[in-house]
Every structure is written in C-alpha cells, then in structure tokens.
Amino acid sequence: MKNSNYILKVDALTKVYTAGKNQKKALSSVSFTLDSGLYGLLGPNGAGKSTMMSILTGNLDATSGKVFWNGKNILKNNKPIRRVLGYMPQQQNLYDSFTGRRFLLYLAALKEIAKKEMAQEVERVAALVHLSQELDKRLSSYSGGMKQRLLAASAMLGNPHIIILDEPTAGLDPKERVRLRNVLAELSKTCIVIVATHVVSDVEHVAKEILLLKEGNLIDKASPQALIDKYAAGGTLEDVYLAIFGEEQP
Numbered sequence: 001m002k003n004s005n006y007i008l009k010v011d012a013l014t015k016v017y018t019a020g021k022n023q024k025k026a027l028s029s030v031s032f033t034l035d036s037g038l039y040g041l042l043g044p045n046g047a048g049k050s051t052m053m054s055i056l057t058g059n060l061d062a063t064s065g066k067v068f069w070n071g072k073n074i075l076k077n078n079k080p081i082r083r084v085l086g087y088m089p090q091q092q093n094l095y096d097s098f099t100g101r102r103f104l105l106y107l108a109a110l111k112e113i114a115k116k117e118m119a120q121e122v123e124r125v126a127a128l129v130h131l132s133q134e135l136d137k138r139l140s141s142y143s144g145g146m147k148q149r150l151l152a153a154s155a156m157l158g159n160p161h162i163i164i165l166d167e168p169t170a171g172l173d174p175k176e177r178v179r180l181r182n183v184l185a186e187l188s189k190t191c192i193v194i195v196a197t198h199v200v201s202d203v204e205h206v207a208k209e210i211l212l213l214k215e216g217n218l219i220d221k222a223s224p225q226a227l228i229d230k231y232a233a234g235g236t237l238e239d240v241y242l243a244i245f246g247e248e249q250p
C-alpha cells in the first residue's frame with residue numbers, strides 16, 4: 001500500500017559557494033515543510049532553485065542546515081530518500097547512441113527496479129510523456145522537447161514518493177506542456193512533487209502551494225490564491241511574480 005503521508009522538512013538550509021576568494025551565498029537559512037501535493041518553486045535566474053534541488057537530491061553538499069525525510073536527516077545519510085526519489089536536473093547530458101528505451105532501462109536498473117518489472121515500467125513512464133512510439137529511436141535523433149520529456153519520464157520511474165523537477169517544461173510545446181502538467185498533478189495526489197519553473201502557468205492551477213525564492217531567501221510559501229490575495233488582489237499569480245520580482249521577470 002502506498003503511504004501518502006510523506007513529509008519533507010527543510011531546516012535553516014544554507015549554501016555558500018566558494019571559488020578562491022569569492023563567496024556567493026546561494027541559499028540563506030531556508031526553512032519549510034511539505035507534505036503530499038504539488039509545489040511550485042518560483043524565482044528569477046540565480047534565485048537558488050537549482051542549488052536547493054541539488055542539495056535535496058543529494059547531488060550537492062549544503063553549507064549548513066538540515067533536511068528531514070519522514071523524520072530522518074538525509075543530509076547525513078541519504079539512504080532513506082534515495083530509492084524513493086525521482087529527480088530531473090536542469091541540465092544533463094544524454095548518451096546520444098542510446099535509444100530512449102535503453103536510457104530508461106539503464107536508469108531503471110540504477111534505481112534497482114525489479115528486473116521482471118523493468119520493461120513494463122519503461123513503457124508506463126514513456127506513455128505518460130507521449131513517447132511510446134519513439135522509444136526505439138536513438139537519442140541523437142530526438143528533438144530538444146523529446147529529450148526533455150524523456151528526462152521527465154525518467155524521474156517518474158518506479159513510483160517515487162518524491163519527484164523533484166528542475167524546469168521540466170523548458171522547450172516543450174504547449175500541448176506537451178499541458179500533458180506533463182496534468183500528469184504531475186495526478187501524481188501529486190499521492191506523493192510530493194516539486195517543480196522549479198519560470199512559467200507561472202505551469203503551476204498556477206495545479207500547485208497546492210508556491211514557494212517564492214529571491215536571492216537565496218524564501219520570501220513566502222502559500223497557496224496561489226493566498227499569494228494573490230496578499231500581493232496582487234484580484235490579479236493572477238503572474239501579477240504576484242511581478243509584484244515580488246519586478247523587473248527581474250525573464
């Protein structure tokens with residue numbers, strides 16, 4: 001049985017990048033708690049979205065702070081979250097000589113999905129992103145949007161309990177963008193889905209809450225409607241974005 005009471009608690013998460021004498025504080029003591037549902041992480045370029053996602057997924061060390069997955073500090077030992085996590089980084093390289101199917105099978109193996117379930121699981125996630133017909137083509141022949149959808153599919157392998165997607169809709173045509181949004185909304189009924197995006201419409205009507213990140217600080221975290229009432233009464237979530245981030249809107 002799937003337990004849908006997952007809790008991710010981020011406590012005073014701070015990241016300082018150091019390069020020689022230069023220091024850059026990318027996250028300043030960010031704290032929040034999420035339970036099942038879809039969350040939009042909004043903020044302009046350089047706000048710290050990818051930094052946060054890299055830390056949550058164990059791909060980057062934090063400078064200080066804690067992250068608890070169902071009560072266990074995963075910055076010390078990420079074992080409790082590793083196998084139940086689906087992650088789509090903002091930038092990644094694909095093996096051009098692989099077919100889509102081989103790529104997904106490879107990731108399914110890394111996720112330690114049972115051998116007898118792998119083939120079916122690959123078909124399942126490919127169908128979610130409308131790639132069933134393209135699975136046996138080489139990635140070198142995929143368009144940018146197809147690669148992006150394949151990566152989104154890979155984050156859904158193995159029925160994860162938490163799915164973290166860094167700008168998943170970048171490069172998707174409107175039809176595929178809506179399709180992915182609906183799939184994520186459906187999945188978020190039983191797990192935690194966090195989506196970093198600049199496209200407010202990706203999350204406006206499906207997010208339980210929006211986290212607003214500005215220069216490494218969490219400005220607010222609330223439902224889209226609560227944010228509209230607070231920052232742009234009578235307006236839209238885009239108006240909230242503009243009210244908070246002003247001219248930084250890309």
Ligand SMILES: Nc1ncnc2c1ncn2[C@@H]1O[C@H](COP(=O)(O)OP(=O)(O)OP(=O)(O)O)[C@@H](O)[C@H]1O
Nearest residue numbers: 017019024026043044045046047048049050051052
């Ligand atoms: N490896 C790094 N070394 C030094 N500084 C970095 C590094 N990665 C990111 N930064 C800095 O940290 C800040 C946050 O970057 P991050 O990539 O997390 O932002 P973001 O919100 O994901 O932006 P975008 O919308 O452009 O993807 C930026 O000022 C960036 O220049």
Ligand SMILES: [Mg+2]
Nearest residue numbers: 049050051090
């Ligand atoms: Mg980013």
